[in-house]
Amino acid sequence: MDNVDRFGRRITYLRISVTDRCNFRCIYCMPASGVRWRPHEEILRYEEIARVVRVAAGLGIKKIRLTGGEPLVREGIVELVREIHHIPGIKELTLTTNGSLLARYADALARAGLDRVNISLDTLQPERFRKITRLGNLEDTLQGIAAAQAAGLTPIKLNAVVMRGINDDEVAALAA
Numbered sequence: 001m002d003n004v005d006r007f008g009r010r011i012t013y014l015r016i017s018v019t020d021r022c023n024f025r026c027i028y029c030m031p032a033s034g035v036r037w038r039p040h041e042e043i044l045r046y047e048e049i050a051r052v053v054r055v056a057a058g059l060g061i062k063k064i065r066l067t068g069g070e071p072l073v074r075e076g077i078v079e080l081v082r083e084i085h086h087i088p089g090i091k092e093l094t095l096t097t098n099g100s101l102l103a104r105y106a107d108a109l110a111r112a113g114l115d116r117v118n119i120s121l122d123t124l125q126p127e128r129f130r131k132i133t134r135l136g137n138l139e140d141t142l143q144g145i146a147a148a149q150a151a152g153l154t155p156i157k158l159n160a161v162v163m164r165g166i167n168d169d170e171v172a173a174l175a176a
Contacts, residue, residue, distance in 0.1 A: 003059060003060055003061075010060070011060070011061075012060055012061055012062045012063060013061065013062070013063040013064075013065070014053075014056050014061045014063070014064055014065070015064075015065045015066075015067055016049060016052070016053070016064060016065070016066055016067065017067050017068055017069065018043075018044075018049065018066055018067070018068060018069075018071045018074050018077065018080065019043065019068045019069040019070070019071060019073060019074040020035075020037060020038050020043070020068070020069045021037055021068065021069045021070065021073050021074070022068060022069040022070040022073065022098070023070055023073055023098070023100060023101070023135060023136075024070065024098050024100070024133040024134065024135050024136045025133065025134040025135055026120075026122075026132055026133050026134070026161075027131075027132055027134065027163075027166075028132075028161050028163065032134055046076060046079065046080045046083070049080060049084075050080070050083045050084060050087070053084050053087050053090065054087050057087050057088060057089035057090050058089070061089070061090075062089060062090060062091045062092065063090075063091065063092040063093075063094070064084055064090055064092070064093050064094070065094045065095065065096060065118075066080070066081070066084075066093075066094070066095045066096070067095075067096045068096075068097075070097060070098055070100075070101070071095055071096070071097060072095075072097055072100075072101040072102065072104075072105055073101070077105070077109075078105065078108045078109055078112050079112070081093065081095070081109055081112040081113055081114050082112035082113060084113070085112060085113025085114070086113070092115050092116075093113060093114055093115050094114070094115055094116050094117065094118065095109065095114055095117050095118070096117070096118040096119075096120070096159070097117055097118070097119055097120070097144070098119070098120045098133070098136065098141060099117075099119040099120065099121070099140070099141035099142075099144030099145055099148075100136055100137065100140040100141050100144060101140075101144065102117065102119070102141075102143075102144025102145070102147055102148055103140070103143040103144045103146070103147040106144070106147035106148045106150070106151040106153060107147070107150075107151045109151070109153065110151040110152055110153055114153060115153070116153050116154055116155060116156065116157070117148050117153045117156055117157075118156075118157040118158075118159055119141065119144065119145055119148070119156060119157070119158055119159065120141075120158075120159045120160070120161075121141060121145075121158045121159070121160055121174065122160050122161050122162075122163075122167055122174075123138070123167045123170055123174075124138070124170060124173055124174065125138070125170070126138045126139070128166075128167060129141070131166075132163075132166065132167065145158075158174070160174045
């Protein structure tokens with residue numbers, strides 16, 4: 001069965017947020033004080049996420065992107081990747097991350113069946129990075145990018161939120 005939108009395009013891609021939690025408090029995403037996290041009982045268990053993916057695959061979904069919050073802060077994410085990887089019909093499995101924990105997980109995620117990653121990177125300047133993320137360390141994200149590349153989670157896509165007067169002077173450097 002194919003899903004088609006009102007413009008006649010086939011829908012074969014599903015994004016799934018595995019958590020609302022994040023280890024950053026980016027200025028464009030979250031207040032400095034954070035937000036009230038949903039109790040674990042209010043978010044889907046991994047078994048439920050896998051069931052949604054199995055049903056979606058039966059409806060023609062071929063690509064899954066795991067997102068958050070920050071998906072790597074949720075315990076057991078590697079096992080979820082492994083389970084989704086083995087679902088018939090899923091041809092591509094990706095993850096969007098801020099990269100800060102990726103050095104720790106890249107190899108295990110690749111072995112579990114993750115194909116590639118999208119990594120948020122809004123600046124190449126350490127102090128500016130800290131200002132934008134409020135909690136992050138640029139070096140952790142750069143090490144995560146290197147680990148993802150070494151693990152074969154490619155092509156790596158970098159996402160940047162360009163903000164006037166904050167990081168718009170780095171567009172060329174980020175693109176390079």
